[in-house]
Amino acid sequence: MKQSNFILFADCIPVKGINRSIICDTKSNNFYLIPNGLYDILENYNGKTIEDIKNDSEHKYDEIIDEYFDYLIDNKLIFFNSNPDLFPKMSTEWNSPSLITNIIIDYETIIHDFNVLIPQFETLKCSYIQLRFYKNISIDYIRNIAELLKKEKSRIVSIDFIIPYYEKFNLEELNTLLSENSRIHSIVVFNSPYNKSFKPLRQNMGYIMQVARNISNEKYCGIINEEYFYSNIKLFSESIHHNTCLNRKISIDKYGYIKNCPSMTASFGNIKDTTLEEALNKPHFKKYWNITKDQITVCKDCEFRHICTDCRAYTEEPENFYSKPLKCGYDPYKNEWSEWSTNPLKQKGIEYYAIPTPHTSPSTT
Numbered sequence: 479m480k481q482s483n484f485i486l487f488a489d490c491i492p493v494k495g496i497n498r499s500i501i502c503d504t505k506s507n508n509f510y511l512i513p514n515g516l517y518d519i520l521e522n523y524n525g526k527t528i529e530d531i532k533n534d535s536e537h538k539y540d541e542i543i544d545e546y547f548d549y550l551i552d553n554k555l556i557f558f559n560s561n562p563d564l565f566p567k568m569s570t571e572w573n574s575p576s577l578i579t580n581i582i583i584d585y586e587t588i589i590h591d592f593n594v595l596i597p598q599f600e601t602l603k604c605s606y607i608q609l610r611f612y613k614n615i616s617i618d619y620i621r622n623i624a625e626l627l628k629k630e631k632s633r634i635v636s637i638d639f640i641i642p643y644y645e646k647f648n649l650e651e652l653n654t655l656l657s658e659n660s661r662i663h664s665i666v667v668f669n670s671p672y673n674k675s676f677k678p679l680r681q682n683m684g685y686i687m688q689v690a691r692n693i694s695n696e697k698y699c700g701i702i703n704e705e706y707f708y709s710n711i712k713l714f715s716e717s718i719h720h721n722t723c724l725n726r727k728i729s730i731d732k733y734g735y736i737k738n739c740p741s742m743t744a745s746f747g748n749i750k751d752t753t754l755e756e757a758l759n760k761p762h763f764k765k766y767w768n769i770t771k772d773q774i775t776v777c778k779d780c781e782f783r784h785i786c787t788d789c790r791a792y793t794e795e796p797e798n799f800y801s802k803p804l805k806c807g808y809d810p811y812k813n814e815w816s817e818w819s820t821n822p823l824k825q826k827g828i829e830y831y832a833i834p835t836p837h838t839s840p841s842t843t
C-alpha cells in the first residue's frame with residue numbers, strides 16, 4: 479500500500495503557521511498539529527509516493543518521513559491510490575444566496591416588534607438568528623418568538639437564545655420549549671452556578687448549555703480560545719475570502735441601533751425608522767466584510783487562522799484597522815496560550831474600550 483501514491487483526504491486542509499502547521503479536518507470539526515516540514519511535504523508531494531520524497535531528500539530523512547506517514551495513516555488523514563488525478567482538491571470558493579446570513583439581536587428591554595422584523599429577515603434571505611438577553615426574560619416571550627417564526631413559515635432555520643441564569647431556572651421547562659420548536663438550535667444560560675452541557679435533542683440541534691461565564695453586556699464578547707475554534711468547509715472557505723465575524727452579518731443592539739456587531743460603535747440607523755435592508759445598503763456597512771485573517775497582524779502567522787474568529791470590535795491597537803483581536807491570548811511565535819486580560823501589552827486596549835475583566839468591575843454601559 480505504502481508504495482502507491484498518497485493522497486490527503488480532500489476535506490483535510492493543511493494551514494501553515496510561522497512555527498508549526500495544522501491539518502483542518504473540515505468534516506469532523508477537528509484539527510491536527512503538524513510540523514512545518516510535514517506541511518511542505520503535503521503541499522509539494524500530494525499525489526506522489528513516499529519513495530519520491532525520500533529520493534528527493536537523498537534518503538537523509540527517511541526515519542522522520544516514515545514517522546510522519548505513520549501519523550497520517552494512524553489518524554486516517556491520507557489514503558493510497560495509483561491514480562491521484564481522480565481525487566482533485568476540494569474547492570474553497572465561498573458564496574451564499576443570502577444578502578445576510580446571520581442576525582444578532584441584543585435585548586435589555588423589549589423594544590423590538592417581531593411582526594415588523596420577520597418580513598425584513600425574509601427580504602435579506604437570512605437563515606440564522608441569535609437573540610441575546612442581558613436581563614431576565616420570561617420563557618413565554620422566548621416561546622412566542624419561536625412560535626412566531628414557525629407560524630410565519632420563515633426561512634430562519636436556526637435560532638440561538640442566550641439568557642441569564644434565573645432564580646426559578648427550570649430545565650424541564652426549557653427542554654419542553656426545545657422539543658416544541660425544532661428551529662431552536664441552542665439555549666445558553668450564562669451566569670450559571672456551573673458549566674454543564676446537555677445532549678442535543680436532535681442531531682446537533684436543540685441543546686441547553688449552562689455556562690458560569692458572565693455575558694451580561696456586549697463588552698463580554700469577542701473572547702478567542704481553543705474551545706471556540708470551528709472547522710467546517712463552509713466557515714473555512716469563508717475565512718479565506720472574508721471576515722467570518724462580520725461578513726453578511728447584521729446586528730441590532732440593545733437600543734435598537736443597526737450595526738455590523740452590537741459591540742461596535744458605528745450605527746447605520748435605528749429599527750424605529752430604518753429597515754435592515756436600508757442599513758445594509760448604506761456606505762461603509764460592508765467595509766469589514768473582506769478583511770481576512772491573512773491581513774491581520776500576528777494572526778497572519780497563526781496556524782489557527784482559518785478555524786478562528788476575527789473580532790474587529792475590540793482590537794489590540796484600537797486605531798489600527800488590522801491589529802490582532804484584543805481578547806486572544808495565543809502567541810503563534812511561541813505557540814503558547816496565556817491570559818489575555820493580564821498581558822501588559824493589552825492594558826491600553828482594555829482601558830480604551832472599558833472592557834470588564836476578572837480584575838475590574840463589570841461595566842454596565
Ligand code: SF4
Pocket residue numbers: 702771776777780781782783786787802803806807808809810
Ligand atoms: S493569534 Fe489570531 S488567529 Fe491565532 S488564535 Fe489568536 S486571534 Fe486566532
